[in-house]
Amino acid sequence: MPLAIAYAPTRDRYRTVVVGAGPAGVLAAAHAAAAGPVLLLEASDLPRHKSCGGMIHALSVRALARHGARIDNAIREPEQVRFRFHDWDAEVKKPCSLTFYNVDRDAFDALLVEMLPPNVEVAARCRALTVEQDAEGCTVTVDAQGSVLRIRCSLLIGADGARSTIRRAIASAGRPYVTIQDLVEFTSPIEPFFDCIYSSCIGEGHAYSYVVPKDGHALVGSVFYPGAKHPHRMQELVLQGVRERLPAVGDTVAREACAAAHIRSMDDVLAGTGRVLLAGEAGGFLSPTSGEGISYALRTGEMAGRAAALEPALALTAYRRSLRPLMAQIRGKLTLLPIMESGAGRALARVLPAPVVSAITRYL
Template sequence: MIWDVIVIGAGPASAAFARRAALGGINVLVIDGQTEKNKKPCGGLLAPDAQKILAGSDFVLPREVLADPQIFAVETMDLCTGQIRYYQRCYLNMDRWAFDKLLFQNMPEGVSVVSGRCTGIERKDGLFRLKVRTNEGIEEVKSKYIIGADGAASMVRRTFFPANKIMQYVSIQQWFEFKKEGPPFYSCIFDAKTSESCSWIIHKDEYIIYGGCFTPKHCRKAFEEQKKRLQEFTGLDLHNPVKTEACLADRPRKMKDFVTGREGVFLIGEAAGFISPSSFEGISSALRSGTALAEAFLSAEDSEKIARTYRKKTYGLRMKLMIKTLKRWFMYTPWVRKIIMKIGVGSIK
């Protein structure tokens, strides 16, 4: 069988594309490399922008997807200056794995999902041929178009757009059992000594997650050093993690970092570079770009027109993320942050 479209990856970008495209009559095969053992590391916070997009498609979150507790303020701390401020946040705290599963439930006819990893792609005689490693062995599947929805470590981006390298951090997260004393935690941590980026603590059911983004060189050492400093600062016990996970996280810095695709190969979500460089919130951009590409497929007949329409449809998203690079400068330049925190702009008591 020759599929219209094969999508590599089964995160929010892929789900948004597959649902919209299949409703318009396109047949889609999704290759899903995520397993329960190999879950996507994530803070699992659903930002207002993502909530708005889901609301637009009548999507609701059942209780099983939510995590405890829902916290409406983030405690922001700077380990170098000792400053602490609180800011209101309207995120939903959820179980990311359950959320991804939910997005793929009740897909319209025309979407098939195969569990496996894509290990190779070649273009031959006007078709894409993909090798997929499943539990049963190696399978070959064919399509007219391919879409990389395969996240920050995108194989599709590396294969077809090798010149468009994007700056990346290594994101490391550890899970700890939450010992019931003390208030629930939701914190944003700045520590210029160990990271040029930010870290977080999120309370999730019976666990707390501590994670952050670090420059790849000596990332584990920086993580451990920051953890030690954080323990000294907060008095939190971050010994004996039950789980450690790591993955790459994109940090777009310029328009060229966003790659939407051409000649039958398209990128959506973080594979395209669509993630906030200031907060690392990426679910809303994944949903938005996935929907935009599906609409481009439904309104244009050939590859070149799809590419052009998709680029046009994501212009607003690209501009928004570029504005966030400016916001990043205010948040991450230590002396600027110090002044902002001192004045208390936007903070709550």
């Protein structure tokens, strides 16, 4: 049965409200629905568009397989791409064994929404403005295309991404990375690599860039530290560098800017407070070293949804417990981050044999 999408909530009370229909929110809503009606609020229209490289880690495929979902219809050419460390300063390339499925992110997200059970009410173009908590639950204030509504729930899951409103309503939140991604033409096939580019010549605040081929086009993206000046100008330099090295890369067809959570310490990672749980990037759940976020969103969404299906007063404790292995993983990656970002770390990656770089990359 096709999913029914409304443009305003139909009731003023639900057991669970989930904010954000990305991978974290969809999985959270699907699982929370086991305990009663769920409202899933999404600020944009659905199906939505999210700026993304569309690199799908095997962990994401496994997380979806647990729900009987397959990503085949979202996969694009080349179907798989291998991660490659590409240092422009020394013109060194290190192909690694880490492989990703290459998807159209819009098709992938549309496929996720199809997994929702009928007792999840989806309200698109509805933005959560704030949330207040009391001993019995939460009240979320929603802008439903100009009408301001107050919705009551026993539990709320904030899965509203890198610029989470829900996170800011319950705790502090750092500034995210700024990302710019160009969809570019190319005249002949480029190699099936997800090239991760490091260069000291792009400008202050440039973290890294990437090139990934996708169905007759390529995505050229860049990640900039919070507060970086002139990211669009730096992105032009990146495009110039890409075209010098890959003459088949042509004009930009479309450009978009977005944000990604910038995780520097475990203080940036938060499961929630009281009756509010945070999942996906809203909670700071993504790989701080690689920026891979989809598998983290799917897994934390599932965990938050399962916890939400328990007695609401116990949900946060249960969620924190299930998050422990993932938290330990993020903590481990955070210890590697300063080395990775340092000049010494990059110099080391240049000289280490490719199999060693490849082995390290598997943990990023």
